[in-house]
Amino acid sequence: MPEAQIIDGKAIAETVREEITRRAAALLETSGVRPGLAVVLVGEDPASQVYVRNKDRAAEACGFHSLKHTLPAETSEADVLSLVDKLNNDPDIHGILVQLPLPGHIDESKVLRLIRPEKDVDGFHPVNVGLLTAGERASALVPCTPAGCLVLLKRTLGDTLAGQNAVVVGRSNIVGKPMASLLLQESCTVTIAHSRTRNLPDVVRAADIVVAAVGRPQIIGGDWIGQGATVIDVGINRIPAPERGEGKSRLVGDVAFEEALEHAGAITPVPGGVGPMTIAMLMVNTLTAARRLLNLQEEDPLF
Numbered sequence: 001m002p003e004a005q006i007i008d009g010k011a012i013a014e015t016v017r018e019e020i021t022r023r024a025a026a027l028l029e030t031s032g033v034r035p036g037l038a039v040v041l042v043g044e045d046p047a048s049q050v051y052v053r054n055k056d057r058a059a060e061a062c063g064f065h066s067l068k069h070t071l072p073a074e075t076s077e078a079d080v081l082s083l084v085d086k087l088n089n090d091p092d093i094h095g096i097l098v099q100l101p102l103p104g105h106i107d108e109s110k111v112l113r114l115i116r117p118e119k120d121v122d123g124f125h126p127v128n129v130g131l132l133t134a135g136e137r138a139s140a141l142v143p144c145t146p147a148g149c150l151v152l153l154k155r156t157l158g159d160t161l162a163g164q165n166a167v168v169v170g171r172s173n174i175v176g177k178p179m180a181s182l183l184l185q186e187s188c189t190v191t192i193a194h195s196r197t198r199n200l201p202d203v204v205r206a207a208d209i210v211v212a213a214v215g216r217p218q219i220i221g222g223d224w225i226g227q228g229a230t231v232i233d234v235g236i237n238r239i240p241a242p243e244r245g246e247g248k249s250r251l252v253g254d255v256a257f258e259e260a261l262e263h264a265g266a267i268t269p270v271p272g273g274v275g276p277m278t279i280a281m282l283m284v285n286t287l288t289a290a291r292r293l294l295n296l297q298e299e300d301p302l303f
């Protein structure tokens with residue numbers, strides 16, 4: 001059996017970012033506006049710091065104005081809310097991202113609801129969730145990770161996904177549910193599976209498209225993947241790797257990658273698959289938000 005094609009998320013993310021860099025330069029040329037992104041990080045979680053730094057670099061590479069607000073873990077909810085309020089009213093800021101998870105004493109949903117939907121580049125505000133669910137993707141801001149997965153699927157399978165059997169494993173608000181909405185809008189037959197799904201291996205085996213967004217290392221067996229299926233692995237799990245030396249670790253996805261290679265038609269690696277696309281789509285959303293706030297015409301969507 002030939003081995004699966006490996007979907008190069010890093011390279012595809014690069015092409016998306018190049019296109020956004022061109023469009024941002026054109027916007028600056030014609031309107032004198034530089035897209036502005038504000039990222040709010042509360043606390044010192046090291047993984048969050050890495051992600052926020054990568055995002056900051058990507059924004060600068062695209063020619064955006066990038067502002068990072070790092071607040072101590074003890075910051076009160078009221079202070080976070082007042083920062084969001086200030087960013088909502090800052091004309092130089094077009095996109096606001098509040099890094100999740102927030103410390104336990106802060107009500108996440110309260111913070112996310114305060115972000116102006118037009119600046120909600122994560123697509124987590126109930127207005128954007130509602131627009132996406134209602135099939136009005138064109139006026140919503142779509143969550144970055146599912147949007148990135150859809151770009152990877154279209155670059156791999158072509159622009160038409162209609163009629164494909166898509167199984168999304170995981171039902172989170174940030175990946176599973178919006179992913180299912182996007183695939184449904186593409187006229188896939190969509191199943192949302194989760195920890196309580198009966199006969200999960202058989203459900204996954206019936207899929208032409210598998211999106212794994214569970215957050216447990218290699219929980220999806222390689223032999224669960226139907227022959228020739230396209231596999232998008234959203235999981236980023238750090239596991240011990242004693243073979244690399246004492247105390248070392250490595251990143252793996254939610255899919256048992258090596259075995260899945262023997263069954264899948266195409267599959268994303270971890271790292272280098274969905275992760276880089278998430279950051280690229282944040283750039284897409286920030287430019288989209290800037291153009292809408294300026295009442296400029298929509299550009300050709302990238303997905």
Ligand SMILES: Nc1nc(=O)c2c([nH]1)NC[C@@H]1CN(c3ccc(C(=O)N[C@@H](CCC(=O)O)C(=O)O)cc3)C=[N+]21
Pocket residue numbers: 050051054097098099100101122144236251270271272273274275276278279
């Ligand atoms: N409001 C909010 N929005 C987010 O989008 C958000 C968030 N909070 N909280 C945390 C998660 C996580 N996340 C990642 C994005 C890119 C990589 C990424 O680029 N990963 C690289 C590897 C990075 C590494 O080596 O650690 C890759 O998969 O190739 C990872 C994780 C965004 N998140």
